Amino acid sequence: MSGHSIYKPQSPFMRWLERRLPIASLVYSSFITYPTPRNLNYWWTFGAILTFMLGAQIATGIVLAMHYTPHVDYAFNSVESIMRDVNYGWLLRYLHSNGASFFFVAVYAHIARGMYYGSYKEPREVLWILGVILFLLMVVTGFMGYVLPWGQMSFWAATVITNLFSAIPLVGDPIVTWLWGGYAVGNPTLNRFYSLHYLLPFVIVGVVVLHIWALHMVGQNNPTGVEPKAEKDTVAFTPYATVKDVFFTGVFCLFFAWFVFYIPNYLGHPDNYIPANPGQTPPHIVPEWYYLPFYAILRAIPNKLLGVIALGGSIVLLAFLPWLDTSRVRSAKYRPLYRQFLLVFFAVVIGLGYLGSRPPEGGYVITARILTAYYFVFLLVILPLLGLFETTKPLPNSISESVLREGLPAGASAPPPSGAKA
Amino acid sequence: MTTISAAEPSRRDFLLVATGTVAAVGAAAALVPLIGQMEPDASTIAAGAPLEVNLAPIAEGQIVKVFWRSKPIFIFHRSKRDIDSAREVNWHTLPDPAPDSARVQAGHEQWLVLIGICTHLGCIPLAHQGNYDGWFCPCHGSQYDTSGRIRQGPAPLNLGLPPYKFVSDTTIRIGETAPAKA
Amino acid sequence: MHARRAVIVSLAFAAFVAVPIGCAAVAQEQEAPPRQRWSFAGPFGMYDPQQLQRGFKIYREVCSACHSLKLLAFRNLADPGGPGFTEEQAAAVAAEFKVQDGPNDQGEMFQRPGRLADHFPPPFANDQAARNANGGALPPDMSVLAKARGFERGFPWFIFDAFTQYQEDGPDYIHAILDGYADAPAGFTLPRGAQYNKYFPGHAIGMPKPLSDGQVEYTDGTPATVDQYGRDLAAFLMWAAEPTLDARKRLGFQVFAFLIVLTGLLYFTKKRVWHEVLHHPKSLEPRSPTEYRRG
Numbered sequence: 073m074s075g076h077s078i079y080k081p082q083s084p085f086m087r088w089l090e091r092r093l094p095i096a097s098l099v100y101s102s103f104i105t106y107p108t109p110r111n112l113n114y115w116w117t118f119g120a121i122l123t124f125m126l127g128a129q130i131a132t133g134i135v136l137a138m139h140y141t142p143h144v145d146y147a148f149n150s151v152e153s154i155m156r157d158v159n160y161g162w163l164l165r166y167l168h169s170n171g172a173s174f175f176f177v178a179v180y181a182h183i184a185r186g187m188y189y190g191s192y193k194e195p196r197e198v199l200w201i202l203g204v205i206l207f208l209l210m211v212v213t214g215f216m217g218y219v220l221p222w223g224q225m226s227f228w229a230a231t232v233i234t235n236l237f238s239a240i241p242l243v244g245d246p247i248v249t250w251l252w253g254g255y256a257v258g259n260p261t262l263n264r265f266y267s268l269h270y271l272l273p274f275v276i277v278g279v280v281v282l283h284i285w286a287l288h289m290v291g292q293n294n295p296t297g298v299e300p301k302a303e304k305d306t307v308a309f310t311p312y313a314t315v316k317d318v319f320f321t322g323v324f325c326l327f328f329a330w331f332v333f334y335i336p337n338y339l340g341h342p343d344n345y346i347p348a349n350p351g352q353t354p355p356h357i358v359p360e361w362y363y364l365p366f367y368a369i370l371r372a373i374p375n376k377l378l379g380v381i382a383l384g385g386s387i388v389l390l391a392f393l394p395w396l397d398t399s400r401v402r403s404a405k406y407r408p409l410y411r412q413f414l415l416v417f418f419a420v421v422i423g424l425g426y427l428g429s430r431p432p433e434g435g436y437v438i439t440a441r442i443l444t445a446y447y448f449v450f451l452l453v454i455l456p457l458l459g460l461f462e463t464t465k466p467l468p469n470s471i472s473e474s475v476l477r478e479g480l481p482a483g484a485s486a487p488p489p490s491g492a493k494a
Numbered sequence: 495m496t497t498i499s500a501a502e503p504s505r506r507d508f509l510l511v512a513t514g515t516v517a518a519v520g521a522a523a524a525l526v527p528l529i530g531q532m533e534p535d536a537s538t539i540a541a542g543a544p545l546e547v548n549l550a551p552i553a554e555g556q557i558v559k560v561f562w563r564s565k566p567i568f569i570f571h572r573s574k575r576d577i578d579s580a581r582e583v584n585w586h587t588l589p590d591p592a593p594d595s596a597r598v599q600a601g602h603e604q605w606l607v608l609i610g611i612c613t614h615l616g617c618i619p620l621a622h623q624g625n626y627d628g629w630f631c632p633c634h635g636s637q638y639d640t641s642g643r644i645r646q647g648p649a650p651l652n653l654g655l656p657p658y659k660f661v662s663d664t665t666i667r668i669g670e671t672a673p674a675k676a
Numbered sequence: 677m678h679a680r681r682a683v684i685v686s687l688a689f690a691a692f693v694a695v696p697i698g699c700a701a702v703a704q705e706q707e708a709p710p711r712q713r714w715s716f717a718g719p720f721g722m723y724d725p726q727q728l729q730r731g732f733k734i735y736r737e738v739c740s741a742c743h744s745l746k747l748l749a750f751r752n753l754a755d756p757g758g759p760g761f762t763e764e765q766a767a768a769v770a771a772e773f774k775v776q777d778g779p780n781d782q783g784e785m786f787q788r789p790g791r792l793a794d795h796f797p798p799p800f801a802n803d804q805a806a807r808n809a810n811g812g813a814l815p816p817d818m819s820v821l822a823k824a825r826g827f828e829r830g831f832p833w834f835i836f837d838a839f840t841q842y843q844e845d846g847p848d849y850i851h852a853i854l855d856g857y858a859d860a861p862a863g864f865t866l867p868r869g870a871q872y873n874k875y876f877p878g879h880a881i882g883m884p885k886p887l888s889d890g891q892v893e894y895t896d897g898t899p900a901t902v903d904q905y906g907r908d909l910a911a912f913l914m915w916a917a918e919p920t921l922d923a924r925k926r927l928g929f930q931v932f933a934f935l936i937v938l939t940g941l942l943y944f945t946k947k948r949v950w951h952e953v954l955h956h957p958k959s960l961e962p963r964s965p966t967e968y969r970r971g
Contacts, residue, residue, distance in 0.1 A: 138531070149747065156752070156920070160527035162924060307953055312949060319939065319942035323939055333932070334925070334928055335842075337823060342824050342826040540792060540793035543792065
């Protein structure tokens with residue numbers, strides 16, 4: 073989109089800097105005058121919320137790392153020392169542990185927005201795939217972080233998840249030994265998880281830069297799925313999108329504060345306040361809530377290797393969404409059948425999450441299998457077929473038109489979007 | 495598209511200023527725990543609590559070393575000769591002028607309690623060495639006398655004095671200040 | 677269209693709700709610990725220092741024989757938001773305990789009276805010694821016990837608990853255990869060395885009944901019953917596990933108030949910023965159909 077103003081350095085210093093490192097004009101064109109669709113709703117603020125949460129996790133993580141000891145004999149007590157002795161240590165710890173949960177709340181909202189409005193479709197496939205990579209990095213980072221307090225759940229979750237790799241034929245067991253650095257989860261495992269847990273968030277920062285770059289190449293999607301066609305379809309990022317982002321981040325922080333200050337252990341498991349005991353398995357091993365749907369999928373498949381493949385596949389398949397979904401209409405607003413199947417999909421994921429917390433017995437097992445079946449059938453069968461057979465609602469001609477309350481000619485049917493920009 | 499209507503600049507300005515101020519206060523408040531967590535924590539402060547030392551086993555002429563707040567503390571049971579040689583010198587001419595009486599407590603002049611860290615660059619000086627019967631720092635050659643004062647060498651100041659008080663004639667508590675002299 | 681959607685949605689819903697209810701029969705029947713009233717519950721809850729002192733007395737006189745409290749230091753007894761001992765009183769408590777120190781100049785470890793900076797010394801040298809003295813059972817350290825115990829409330833209670841801020845499942849459980857010793861019902865086989873407890877998972881607990889009425893003397897007139905002991909001890913253990921609770925809730929209120937003000941201001945700022953765009957007539961004028969087709 074051309075036509076927005078160019079950065080003109082005002083002071084001599086800025087002129088000097090601009091010639092050597094044009095960072096000011098980059099920030100100006102990317103985050104101030106950057107044209108943003110005018111009709112974005114609050115689901116679009118989760119990108120900013122995620123960036124804020126990434127910064128918060130890194131800040132609290134770095135200061136926590138100043139007091140934590142990554143050794144099996146000291147880890148648990150060092151965390152308790154943080155809670156009791158370090159100035160504001162309890163606050164930093166609860167911010168970090170609940171921050172991980174809220175990081176995942178935001179990412180699931182962000183993914184749901186993408187799936188609902190077709191933000192993964194052409195030309196945003198790379199943007200979407202970078203997002204799947206970011207999600208995978210988050211999953212690994214969160215897993216390793218949970219091991220660090222060295223409670224019962226930390227230890228046994230590490231044991232269960234690293235043991236998954238033994239399902240790989242031929243090289244499985246050597247890989248597990250290599251991961252452990254020993255004959256079981258132990259001190260070498262804890263130390264390397266600490267190192268990687270410190271490293272990966274900065275890898276995430278790098279991929280976020282690529283993600284935003286890819287976004288700015290193609291522009292934001294919007295609730296209609298119709299690309300901006302004229303300048304009046306968009307507004308400048310600052311102050312319009314900025315103020316919405318900051319406002320909703322504030323609302324998000326209110327929910328975050330509710331957990332941090334009043335129910336800081338609600339999302340955790342009491343067993344993780346028991347120091348790790350390699351000789352005693354807890355009665356029910358459960359991961360943190362944000363992994364429960366995938367845990368349920370893993371346990372639903374009775375075969376070890378196929379269960380692991382299903383677990384990995386449930387996330388990796390998402391990367392293929394741009395090609396699995398054959399519809400040329402982006403937004404679920406205009407795809408009534410897709411919308412229903414998608415809402416059921418979201419309900420299924422929540423249901424799988426609940427089942428992941430239950431012991432794998434009785435009726436829970438069959439229900440988990442049914443829901444797992446729907447998960448894969450939706451992605452592999454329903455999505456491709458819907459695009460071929462669904463009757464979509466007529467799209468608005470433009471964003472501005474859809475924003476107008478009156479003025480739409482009665483009975484007007486717009487042609488499908490050509491994809492060409494003005 | 496972003497023209498500000500001239501009619502109500504003051505109302506918009508007040509709202510923006512108020513929002514900006516509250517946000518800035520919040521940002522500053524958020525920094526407090528992030529920076530404050532680096533202050534010594536409660537267990538470190540507790541471990542730095544005053545230390546009681548029994549002086550009875552220290553023979554005359556002997557110098558012992560204890561640790562308080564991770565710093566070495568020299569406790570010197572001075573003989574009459576040590577005290578006299580500390581008092582003979584014209585203290586006004588010393589590199590860091592200080593009378594011996596200011597470096598001990600009244601009634602307990604035979605006890606010299608010092609922080610055993612060379613004031614040059616932080617090494618621990620060696621006892622009973624050097625030309626002044628005090629300490630000699632092997633790192634760069636600073637020499638201290640029987641009052642712990644710098645006499646020769648690159649160190650700028652006398653050996654430091656920790657807070658301490660006599661809880662009895664044979665026990666001192668390092669880390670608590672003595673009551674002011676009458 | 678709507679009927680089909682209704683069928684799909686209700687199938688999914690039925691699968692996910694009806695089955696767990698059916699599963700209730702599969703789950704072990706275990707009575708849930710009754711909920712107690714705690715002074716520290718809720719958004720404005722705080723510890724009651726008198727109660728914490730009584731609870732500490734019980735720990736000191738009864739529990740410390742077998743259970744360690746390793747993560748607590750004597751100085752914590754004088755911390756704000758706790759039992760409210762003065763530093764002198766805490767130092768006096770410390771001096772009553774023997775703490776291992778050393779090695780001395782002969783290379784031996786020795787016992788000395790505790791100081792404020794020391795942590796509560798454990799009653800046994802190590803876990804094996806503890807097991808040996810307790811018929812093979814290991815009395816757990818109590819420093820974070822109140823957070824290491826809890827019980828499932830099931831659906832939909834766990835949803836409501838997030839709104840009511842119920843975080844006292846640990847103390848409720850501890851109180852129930854202490855008050856829950858009873859004779860085994862007919863037909864229940866008790867393993868050797870175990871005792872029957874209504875609320876312990878599996879009902880067979882290794883700890884013999886630790887408290888009886890009147891066992892610990894209360895000097896402030898509080899009834900000396902097992903029920904009261906259980907409550908006081910559970911409150912003390914909650915403080916031991918979470919000594920910063922008072923500060924946390926106080927700061928929480930301030931942060932909440934601040935965030936509500938800031939978010940409110942941001943809301944009105946947003947409205948003001950967007951007013952132009954949402955109500956500026958020119959930019960939203962409809963164009964003729966020929967114009968649409970071009971773009």
